[in-house]
Amino acid sequence: MGRTALALTVLAAAASSAACSTGSSGNTVNVVVGYQSKTIDTINAGTLLRSLGYFQQQLDALGKSTGKKYTISWQDYATGAPITTQMVAGKIDIGSMGDYPLLINGSTAQRQASTDTEMIAATGFNLRGALNQVVVPENSPATSLRDLAGKAVSTSVGSAADGTLVRALQNDGLNPASAVHVVNQQPSVGASALQAGSVAALSQFAAWPAQLVYAGQAKVLYDGGALNVPTLHGVVVRTSYAKSQPGVVDAFLKAEIQTTRYLQQNPVKASLSVAATTGLAPEVVYLYIGEDGLVTFDPTLKPQETAAMSGDVPFLKSIGVLNSINLGSFINGSYLEKAYGTGYSTATAATANPSTASGTDTGCGLTVAAGSPTASQVWLTGEQSTHPAATPTCALRFVRQAQAQGKKIDTTYVPDAAYGTLWFADKDIWVSDPANPATSHLQPFTTQDEANAYLAAHHGSAIVSYAAALAQA
Template identity: 50%
Template sequence: MKRTALAAPAALLLLPLTACGGSAEAGDGKNVTITVGYQSKTINTVTAGTLLRSLGYFERDLNALHDGHTYKVDWQDYATGAPITAQMTAGKIDIGSMGDFPLLINAARGKQLGKPTHLVSITGYNLRGGLNTIVTSPDSKLASLTDLKGKKVSTSIGSAADGTLVRALQRAGIDPDKGVEKLNQQPAVGASALTAGSADALSQFVAWPGLLAFQGKAKALYDGAQLNLPTFHGVTAREDFAGQRPAVLEAFLKAQSEATDYLNTHPVAAAESVAKATGLPAEVVYLYNGAHGISTFDPAVKPQLISALEKDVSVLKSAKLTGDIDVDSFVDDQYLKKALGAEYTQRLAATPPAAASEVWPKGAEQTTAFKTPAELLSYVKKHKDGIRAAYVPDATTGTLWFADKAVWVADGDQLLPFVAPATAKAYVAAHGDARVITYADALGQAS
């Protein structure tokens, strides 16, 4: 077993937010409350939070246990993973969901305080890292990562979005500690800072970049999928809770699996449901959670995701947020295996759906997929007033983006979309006849 050590600054950072002890399971013995911490607006976690709560699957499965207890679920909504971790290690939350970097901090803090937690399932993931995006203001002159040198960049330190920023800057030859002025801000604060001009760029996780782009308040500067490193969100549970009530945890994971199936089978209805619960535009929710969205939902704990988690440790260590973390001991999928049975092996082998262009017509309860972006443009051109949203995958990374916010390139008869200007320019540089064009020109050229 590896030993987990926390650096002194990390120990200060991870001090409990509450001095209260006790168990999250409130009740009189027969009546038991299970407390679930989730992040409603972090829509990559909806199968363990917002959507699962609205469907009522967990409560249904708890009632089916017939173990002599009457269960109640206390759903607690948070903006980030940090307070969920604080409440878990204080014994106030039984099950929580958060992103990959916060999960590592969850593991480190639980180990440090003698209140171990475990990663028990995955909610949504992107194998290339497309869940995180760096954006700038719509009128910004910044066109590539190298332009960020000496600029103010807002992010949430310790988040996966910060990890994307650090790695992207390093690849661009910029020291992430000295080359930019990093502003440690909550996503909403960072979004306001970008709009107000007090930040030159914003590096954030789902769904903030897509939301700001949809609202016309930002444009993409860097697609996290360019890193080609998986990013994901997952479910963590307290070790003592899992040991005391394994059937309850298995009921949660079974319910999460059913919520995943619902999302994958009814993506438009799921997006509308999440939008109603969160106040986010359904078009933005669908960008990430749709049939060909940036996020793939599957509870299986895939090896490539755990491998990525191990690589993430070095980023947190360099930021002095944690010391060494024993990822192998943190990951525990035994409860998911028991909950899903033979289905678990099938889910482990499942792969993300192929990228595709999609149109969401106004008033429609389902979207229409197209084989190529050019075919989508042709449809949009003929139905301009009947389009609710149009989505296209980046020609190099596959990251879905809004068609009218993409950077378009004409290469002979091909019309190719890109999330960020730098990747579009790189394609043009490698293809002599290709050129960047406007969205209006792309529509005009569509047959």
């Protein structure tokens, strides 16, 4: 299904009559929540929220004051598009999805007053757009997007990952409509197609690229962080449901806030929980939700996020998946402000990740300051927290020391030297630059393109294998 066909399918759902309300029956009030269990950016409004039970606890407390019984029906989807279809049909009350699907949701729902929806909270964001990547098989000879010319690329049309692919191709001087053959597939189908060799590349959102790379089935060809365009996920509610059940909406948002604070304070526990529920590797989950993770979890609707969504509208129109949307009526932060209470304005203004690596770097004997752009981490097997390192080079030095002591390394996380994207040290491309200080002479890059650019700008630097980088640390 192409981009225009997808848009027409969703609009057709909007034109149909909404189903009977999911809201209440007698003394029982039901809320249907649509979520994406494996979309890591939304776990504080989906997977982890459900596992922790905070929403039901909030509803039970609400029931004590209203005398009603509140029940939750959870519906799991791979992407945001089917959640929108079900919301327009009146079969899902609250949903979570990415920025592009959110805009398509709002645009579609605004076709009729009876199907109107509102975005009431964010879930998580990355201001550079590093939650989406284009990956290719590990043995692929491709080193840049230009190497995909004329080949099949799998993505979920209308998703933020689709947008990353289109914008990246445009930035490379390629025509997205003709440069590659886009295959519209759900993430799991696309991942299988990549492994089977039926597509040359996969453009997807978290956590699919990292899962494939971690498993040794792919390598990063393009990092969404290169776009420097914010990407985010959020929560949307049917307006009619919010008006009839404001207490339920308040309970959901309070539960999301609780879940967000839990994962910020317990990143390893949260990672293990989400991994157990989804089947994703804990190391992959932690990459996104851990200290200095790729996702900054925060339910507040920030100016940078709303500005990014406003900027996305012309782009989505240009690729034929959105006609028009009134963002002023779609984005509504009043429910969240009420649920959040004190500190809302301060939280809304903040963009730094509150969960950061800090402490003493025993590899280099340095102090790791919270928020340091070069902070790295080493996760030793069986431990419930990671060890901070001041730089990627120091992280490798720590690894060598730990191995010499007979300790096993689970995962090492280092920020990409080009865009700061946190990634797996053993999957990065390492460049040795003797002109740099001893604590930073090893520079990691997520893509060959980035490494080549560094080599061209730094005479005397050279690409080294991960094993060689460890030896040089």
